[in-house]
Amino acid sequence: MLKRKLILIGNGMAGIRTIEEILKLDPDGFDITVFGSEPHPNYNRIQLSKVLQGDTTVADITLNDWNWYESNNIRLYPGESVINVDTKKQIVYTDKNREEPYDKLIIATGSNPFMLPLPGSDKQGVTAFRDIKDCETMLQYSKKYKKAAVIGGGLLGLEAARGLLNLGMKVDVIHINEYIMDRQLDREAGKLLQKELENQGMNFLLNKQTTEILGKKQVTGLRFKTGEKIAADLVVMAVGIKPNVALAEKSGIPVNRGIVVNDYMETDIPNIFAVGECAEHRGMVYGLVAPLYQQGEALAKRICSVYDEGYKGSVLSSQLKVSGVDVFSTGKIREDENTKAIKMLDDWNGIYKKIMIEQGKIIGAVLFGNTKEGNRLLNLIKNGANIEEYTESNQTEESGASLVAQMTDDEVVCGCNGVTKGNIVSAINNDGLTTVEQVKGCTNASRSCGSCKSLVADILEFTLGDKYSEDHKESICACTTLTRDEVVDEIREKHLTHTREVMNVLGWKNDDGCSKCRPALNYYLGMLNPTEYKDERESRFVNERLHANIQNNGTFSVIPRMYGGVTNADDLRKIADVADKYKVKMIKLTGGQRINLLGVQKQDLPSIWAELGMPSGHGYAKGLRTVKTCVGADFCRFGTQDSVGMGIELEKKFEGLNGPHKIKMAVSACPRNCAESGIKDVGVVGLDGVWELYVGGNAGTDLREGDLFVKVKTKAEVLEWTGAFLQYYRETANYLERTSVWVGRLGIDHVKEKLEDKGFRDELNKRMDITLATVQEPWSETLKDENLVKRLYETVNVPVASK
Amino acid sequence: MVENTLGRVLIGKYSDLPERLGKTAFVGKEEIALFKLANGKVRAIKNRCPHKGGVLAEGMVSGEHVFCPMHDWKINVCDGQVQAPDHGCVKAYKVEVEENLVYIVI
Numbered sequence A: 001m002l003k004r005k006l007i008l009i010g011n012g013m014a015g016i017r018t019i020e021e022i023l024k025l026d027p028d029g030f031d032i033t034v035f036g037s038e039p040h041p042n043y044n045r046i047q048l049s050k051v052l053q054g055d056t057t058v059a060d061i062t063l064n065d066w067n068w069y070e071s072n073n074i075r076l077y078p079g080e081s082v083i084n085v086d087t088k089k090q091i092v093y094t095d096k097n098r099e100e101p102y103d104k105l106i107i108a109t110g111s112n113p114f115m116l117p118l119p120g121s122d123k124q125g126v127t128a129f130r131d132i133k134d135c136e137t138m139l140q141y142s143k144k145y146k147k148a149a150v151i152g153g154g155l156l157g158l159e160a161a162r163g164l165l166n167l168g169m170k171v172d173v174i175h176i177n178e179y180i181m182d183r184q185l186d187r188e189a190g191k192l193l194q195k196e197l198e199n200q201g202m203n204f205l206l207n208k209q210t211t212e213i214l215g216k217k218q219v220t221g222l223r224f225k226t227g228e229k230i231a232a233d234l235v236v237m238a239v240g241i242k243p244n245v246a247l248a249e250k251s252g253i254p255v256n257r258g259i260v261v262n263d264y265m266e267t268d269i270p271n272i273f274a275v276g277e278c279a280e281h282r283g284m285v286y287g288l289v290a291p292l293y294q295q296g297e298a299l300a301k302r303i304c305s306v307y308d309e310g311y312k313g314s315v316l317s318s319q320l321k322v323s324g325v326d327v328f329s330t331g332k333i334r335e336d337e338n339t340k341a342i343k344m345l346d347d348w349n350g351i352y353k354k355i356m357i358e359q360g361k362i363i364g365a366v367l368f369g370n371t372k373e374g375n376r377l378l379n380l381i382k383n384g385a386n387i388e389e390y391t392e393s394n395q396t397e398e399s400g401a402s403l404v405a406q407m408t409d410d411e412v413v414c415g416c417n418g419v420t421k422g423n424i425v426s427a428i429n430n431d432g433l434t435t436v437e438q439v440k441g442c443t444n445a446s447r448s449c450g451s452c453k454s455l456v457a458d459i460l461e462f463t464l465g466d467k468y469s470e471d472h473k474e475s476i477c478a479c480t481t482l483t484r485d486e487v488v489d490e491i492r493e494k495h496l497t498h499t500r501e502v503m504n505v506l507g508w509k510n511d512d513g514c515s516k517c518r519p520a521l522n523y524y525l526g527m528l529n530p531t532e533y534k535d536e537r538e539s540r541f542v543n544e545r546l547h548a549n550i551q552n553n554g555t556f557s558v559i560p561r562m563y564g565g566v567t568n569a570d571d572l573r574k575i576a577d578v579a580d581k582y583k584v585k586m587i588k589l590t591g592g593q594r595i596n597l598l599g600v601q602k603q604d605l606p607s608i609w610a611e612l613g614m615p616s617g618h619g620y621a622k623g624l625r626t627v628k629t630c631v632g633a634d635f636c637r638f639g640t641q642d643s644v645g646m647g648i649e650l651e652k653k654f655e656g657l658n659g660p661h662k663i664k665m666a667v668s669a670c671p672r673n674c675a676e677s678g679i680k681d682v683g684v685v686g687l688d689g690v691w692e693l694y695v696g697g698n699a700g701t702d703l704r705e706g707d708l709f710v711k712v713k714t715k716a717e718v719l720e721w722t723g724a725f726l727q728y729y730r731e732t733a734n735y736l737e738r739t740s741v742w743v744g745r746l747g748i749d750h751v752k753e754k755l756e757d758k759g760f761r762d763e764l765n766k767r768m769d770i771t772l773a774t775v776q777e778p779w780s781e782t783l784k785d786e787n788l789v790k791r792l793y794e795t796v797n798v799p800v801a802s803k
Numbered sequence B: 001m002v003e004n005t006l007g008r009v010l011i012g013k014y015s016d017l018p019e020r021l022g023k024t025a026f027v028g029k030e031e032i033a034l035f036k037l038a039n040g041k042v043r044a045i046k047n048r049c050p051h052k053g054g055v056l057a058e059g060m061v062s063g064e065h066v067f068c069p070m071h072d073w074k075i076n077v078c079d080g081q082v083q084a085p086d087h088g089c090v091k092a093y094k095v096e097v098e099e100n101l102v103y104i105v106i
Helices: A013-025 A045-052 A066-071 A132-144 A155-166 A187-199 A246-250 A289-303 A374-382 A387-395 A400-406 A421-431 A436-443 A453-467 A484-494 A499-505 A517-528 A542-546 A569-581 A602-612 A643-654 A715-732 A739-746 A748-755 A758-773 A778-784 A786-793
Strands: A004-009 A030-036 A075-078 A082-086 A091-094 A099-101 A104-107 A111-113 A126-128 A147-151 A170-174 A203-205 A210-215 A219-224 A229-231 A234-237 A241-243 A259-261 A272-274 A279-281 A317-322 A325-331 A339-346 A351-358 A361-368 A412-414 A556-558 A586-589 A595-600 A624-629 A663-668 A682-687 A690-695 A707-712 A796-798 B008-013 B021-027 B030-036 B042-046 B060-062 B065-067 B074-076 B092-098 B101-105
Touching: A004 A013, A004 A099, A013 A030, A013 A289, A045 A132, A045 A155, A066 A075, A082 A246, A104 A289, A126 A132, A132 A155, A132 A234, A147 A155, A147 A219, A155 A170, A155 A187, A155 A234, A155 A317, A187 A203, A187 A325, A187 A351, A187 A361, A219 A234, A259 A272, A272 A289, A289 A412, A325 A374, A351 A387, A361 A374, A361 A387, A374 A387, A374 A400, A400 A453, A412 A453, A421 A436, A421 A453, A436 A453, A484 A499, A484 A517, A499 A517, A517 B060, A542 A786, A556 A602, A569 A595, A569 A602, A595 A602, A602 A778, A602 A786, A624 A643, A643 A663, A643 A682, A643 A715, A682 A715, A690 A715, A707 A715, A707 A748, A715 A739, A715 A748, A715 A758, A739 A748, A748 A758, A778 A786, A796 B008, B008 B021, B030 B101
Parallel strands: A004 A030, A004 A104, A030 A075, A104 A272, A126 A234, A147 A170, A147 A234, A170 A203, A259 A279, A624 A663, A663 A682, A796 B021
Antiparallel strands: A082 A091, A091 A099, A111 A241, A210 A219, A219 A229, A317 A325, A325 A361, A339 A351, A351 A361, A556 A595, A586 A595, A682 A690, A690 A707, B008 B101, B021 B030, B030 B042, B042 B092, B060 B065, B065 B074, B092 B101
């Protein structure tokens, strides 16, 4: 059968989502061509503000990379725009003189930012905030200039402002109305949000209408209607978006505010469809991802001739996080003579709630600071519920599960990935899922921003009923229902000796395990039986398998050990020579006071190690990494103790130790704490005549201040308490649980109480010493074993004569 | 999208391939990940994850699947299909083992 030609104009979220759905329904039915004006593959526009705010990168918000187009045989013309459609002959024409005939045509041209037609709006330094290019412009300006003005105090403007603050600029937000986000919020919530954002450093100019953009070539400021002026080197216009319908208008496709479509996303012209922000359905134009994805699904079914009721429109709600503040609004939020409202303000905790009622029915809601009830209110509004339904159920302290019960199956739970309640429920039932993690793995719900996590947990509870409990035992991965403690107990009792045996004996669903359980089992087995267990390289993550950190381009990095952060001229010379000889791409100092050689080829690792002749710094390890030190008593005017000596002793004793996760230590010699001992797994602070030990500190993902654990007098005692603490952690923590989380879970008092018992400390240290005695220096060990080098580090090179 | 067929290329000895691990092979301009599975079979796919170009040869191997070391995508090494909840596929190559020699058909 001949494939039909399908053309998509617009390479964005709604259009590509439609294509994905079509590929699911009829993978071989169409010959697909996509035209996109931007030079990028499809990316998540919603997360642009995160890129600007520095939380993620452009690469990370790409939804479909170049490979996706290629592997699905989709012809993509990036940076090319369709300028005309001949709807009679069914041909599209582009700005690069290309003509493409089509059988079916989807228009998904999205929206354009609305640029105020002000005098001076064409100056350099005036930008919208809509695409990657705008993001790049703002990033560039932030490097050279200090003062930004954002016109528009809606969500987009506030997100841009937050990003510019993060980039170190001073930001004025200019808004025409008396409070910000007046589309989604009422006055009360708007003012609360303003207070919060002012605390974060934003400056607001309200009731201000901009009349002119000042400057010669480059913008220098703004003038308002009142005649006032402010200075600005960068002006971001974020006053709204309008459907991009120019092409449709030009081609004679009927347009109102957007391109007019019916429930099947069909325009009035045969074989032409519109989807996404450019489409107008029953008088509504949508700008949120959930409705657009629903439209895409309906359209895909239509194009593939699958019977469906079509798209029926969506009740809009916005669940937002503005600069860390949760905001929700839906339906009608303006009060007038026909409405009544229930309002609650808790100024102390920054929580506000308003529910709008008209003729006894709930018609709208605003939630600020606590948005848990959002979904439930949305449902009540959709179902045309009376206010009593809400107030009565409030008295009976509803659990999340009963709110979930009211949700319809087609309701979107995860807006980022377009996952509905129905998708989640059927995944739970069909695949026997029991944890949020598993639901995430199976359906992608809560995989992106994570704001729907609690709702996913509620759906689990609702679906599993009695089988689910809040402190539900979390199995170590989807291959088993056993928890960490159950697995470890079984290994002990049954004397299990290798990972495959564990999986086999304990009835793993997948007899070869997965990337979660394999490394965990490998760790538990080694921890329980250090003298006999042979570490399984094939169950280790690549970094630990090869004893080098893998980088984003597949090259590796080498971090030699440098005890206590002290080196010497000979070692530095060797490092420099190796860096020259192997063309190391970057030499960088690590946070743990060592030198990192980056961009090394895998096959060069063994020779580099041989030439360095230094031990591995374990910069890749789930285990002891480094002991950072301050200058200490040797040279420092304030140092009370020999921190360098103490650090070196600690590092020499515990080097090569495996743990549930990475272990970082530090030793400082006075309360100034130059080695930052307060945010380490084990941090030591020397004072006059005493050493303080802090534990469970963390400067990373789980930012946490270490707890004071014990004060001791001698270096030997520091080693003793550190050994006992680390061994207790090794024996009781879950794999991949940092000490910060582990101490939080067990409680510092519990850990202290256990370890105050000298007998128990000695036992722990005995087991620690047995483990330490088995440690082999991995780099020299590799060099001794030719077979290992061959198996793990060599690549195969087959030259092919070109024909 | 049509590749030049180079025919059968000798990669090396079967006994040199590490079991339950990947091996990187450069064949002309192509970079290929070879896997010797627990069942003794050898499989080959393109050495780049369709997600963000992670090197699949360094991934953890489980049955007929490999987990990309970059973001843990799970990929079937027999047909190159990315497993749910992710989507996509990588090119899979035909492998022939004769005596102790491994060939890839390119």
